[in-house]
Amino acid sequence: MSERLSGKTVAQHNSRESCWIIVHGKVYDVTEFLDEHPGGSKIILKYAGKDATQEYDPIHPPDAITTNLPLEKHLGPVDLETVEKVVVEITDEEKARQERISNRPPLDEILNLHDFESIAKQVLTEKAWAYYSSAADDEITNRENHAAYHRIWFRPRILRDVTKVDWSTQILGHKSSMPVYISATALGKLGHPDGEMNLTRAAAKYGVIQMIPTLASCSFDEIVDAAQPGQVQFFQLYVNKDRAVTKRLVQHAESRGVKGLFVTVDAPQLGRREKDMRMKFEAEDPSVVTKSGSEGVDRSQGAARAISSFIDTALKWDDLPWFKSITKMPLILKGVQCWEDALEAYDVGVAGVVLSNHGGRQLDFARSGIEILVEVVAKLKEKRGLSFPNENFQLFVDGGVRRATDVLKAIALGATAVGVGRPFLYSFCAYGQEGVEKAFQILHDEFEMNMRLLGARTLKDVVPEMVDASNVSSHIVVPGDNLYSNNYESMGYAKLKEV
Numbered sequence: 001m002s003e004r005l006s007g008k009t010v011a012q013h014n015s016r017e018s019c020w021i022i023v024h025g026k027v028y029d030v031t032e033f034l035d036e037h038p039g040g041s042k043i044i045l046k047y048a049g050k051d052a053t054q055e056y057d058p059i060h061p062p063d064a065i066t067t068n069l070p071l072e073k074h075l076g077p078v079d080l081e082t083v084e085k086v087v088v089e090i091t092d093e094e095k096a097r098q099e100r101i102s103n104r105p106p107l108d109e110i111l112n113l114h115d116f117e118s119i120a121k122q123v124l125t126e127k128a129w130a131y132y133s134s135a136a137d138d139e140i141t142n143r144e145n146h147a148a149y150h151r152i153w154f155r156p157r158i159l160r161d162v163t164k165v166d167w168s169t170q171i172l173g174h175k176s177s178m179p180v181y182i183s184a185t186a187l188g189k190l191g192h193p194d195g196e197m198n199l200t201r202a203a204a205k206y207g208v209i210q211m212i213p214t215l216a217s218c219s220f221d222e223i224v225d226a227a228q229p230g231q232v233q234f235f236q237l238y239v240n241k242d243r244a245v246t247k248r249l250v251q252h253a254e255s256r257g258v259k260g261l262f263v264t265v266d267a268p269q270l271g272r273r274e275k276d277m278r279m280k281f282e283a284e285d286p287s288v289v290t291k292s293g294s295e296g297v298d299r300s301q302g303a304a305r306a307i308s309s310f311i312d313t314a315l316k317w318d319d320l321p322w323f324k325s326i327t328k329m330p331l332i333l334k335g336v337q338c339w340e341d342a343l344e345a346y347d348v349g350v351a352g353v354v355l356s357n358h359g360g361r362q363l364d365f366a367r368s369g370i371e372i373l374v375e376v377v378a379k380l381k382e383k384r385g386l387s388f389p390n391e392n393f394q395l396f397v398d399g400g401v402r403r404a405t406d407v408l409k410a411i412a413l414g415a416t417a418v419g420v421g422r423p424f425l426y427s428f429c430a431y432g433q434e435g436v437e438k439a440f441q442i443l444h445d446e447f448e449m450n451m452r453l454l455g456a457r458t459l460k461d462v463v464p465e466m467v468d469a470s471n472v473s474s475h476i477v478v479p480g481d482n483l484y485s486n487n488y489e490s491m492g493y494a495k496l497k498e499v
């Protein structure tokens with residue numbers, strides 16, 4: 001057995017010249033990694049010579065450090081008894097947050113998915129809330145995603161025996177208790193110590209399919225290990241410039257039983273999420289001006305942008321046969337935004353597309369998935385004679401979904417299922433696994449009631465004639481531009497003479 005290093009030895013390496021840190025009882029020499037750390041060197045230097053586990057855990061998958069540092073920098077175990085405990089100063093702000101956590105309402109007072117968002121906003125750290133809730137530029141698309149559902153109205157049918165209603169379905173040939181799957185969202189441990197595993201465990205109980213994110217904070221294997229035998233999971237892929245890494249990830253996912261590969265195609269560069277950027281900036285020492293270019297990673301760009309440099313900006317249609325050659329998993333393109341690309345996807349023979357704008361986090365003024373669905377269904381019918389839902393080419397939609405009625409509108413218009421991201425994320429940030437279970441239960445209750453009120457016994461009865469979507473692509477009413485309006489000073493009115 002290798003000898004344990006003492007805390008005293010580690011503590012001597014506490015500078016930029018020689019920087020050792022302890023993570024999970026092991027010592028790492030990160031001196032040469034300091035300037036490559038996507039989160040910046042400052043945060044590592046804060047823990048130079050010390051135990052960084054508490055800071056490391058919420059953000060990184062457990063194997064991030066071991067896979068990123070060359071073996072010769074793994075210095076071996078430390079005798080933890082000899083390591084000075086890191087006392088994390090509890091700020092007044094943090095105390096107030098803890099108080100808010102204790103004051104959360106009981107779960108039975110949570111009535112809808114909006115409630116989770118409201119609680120999450122109050123109990124998350126500012127940084128986590130900024131990262132999760134942020135969206136691109138003026139966040140117009142982010143708000144439009146939900147608003148678009150308001151332009152679709154129901155045409156319910158009556159006098160059908162709706163004693164028994166069933167909204168279960170099949171997604172890529174796999175049973176799902178509802179036409180909803182958990183869409184990928186990154187960095188789950190920013191909001192709860194169990195991160196994405198909260199979703200896995202709740203999904204097992206409710207028969208819902210989870211899409212595992214490339215950038216989860218739990219490791220991929222932890223998330224797969226947390227699943228029950230037979231539980232279906234998909235994998236969301238950010239394509240790495242290093243195709244060997246991509247191939248390894250994809251084939252590992254397949255070998256672990258993942259049933260579908262959702263390749264993200266709307267993020268060659270991450271959008272500017274200014275809430276996230278501002279938070280990062282404020283957290284840093286304001287006297288340090290960060291610059292981009294020569295130093296590589298521009299650290300002023302927020303948590304997401306900092307870790308996105310691995311994404312392949314050169315990804316193109318011609319690469320798709322390569323994906324098909326390395327896996328038998330069905331391939332789905334996530335982030336298709338017009339009928340022309342949906343048609344091309346169909347022609348190259350992928351299994352489906354997700355009509356999505358990445359939760360409004362990429363191109364601002366991109367249209368909502370539900371609006372794109374309407375044109376995709378019409379054009380694929382016209383040009384390829386397809387009808388939807390279609391087993392051989394499945395259409396998914398995500399963004400802005402908060403109610404079963406939103407989902408049912410998408411189903412009526414031809415979607416196979418709908419992805420829900422932030423609401424499930426917020427439900428575990430607010431209440432852990434139980435929160436996610438409650439979110440599923442809420443959707444269950446909403447589906448039951450709304451299927452009855454629509455006059456639909458199964459999803460097959462939820463047909464295009466059940467909705468009026470004639471205004472879906474009308475953009476005459478745009479969502480309010482909050483940033484602009486808050487800064488704008490009204491001209492005021494003519495006033496009466498003072499009396």
Ligand code: PPY
Binds near residue numbers: 215270303305
């Ligand atoms: C997002 O934040 O929208 C993501 O998709 C996750 C992410 C996080 C960090 C880098 C790239 C993508």
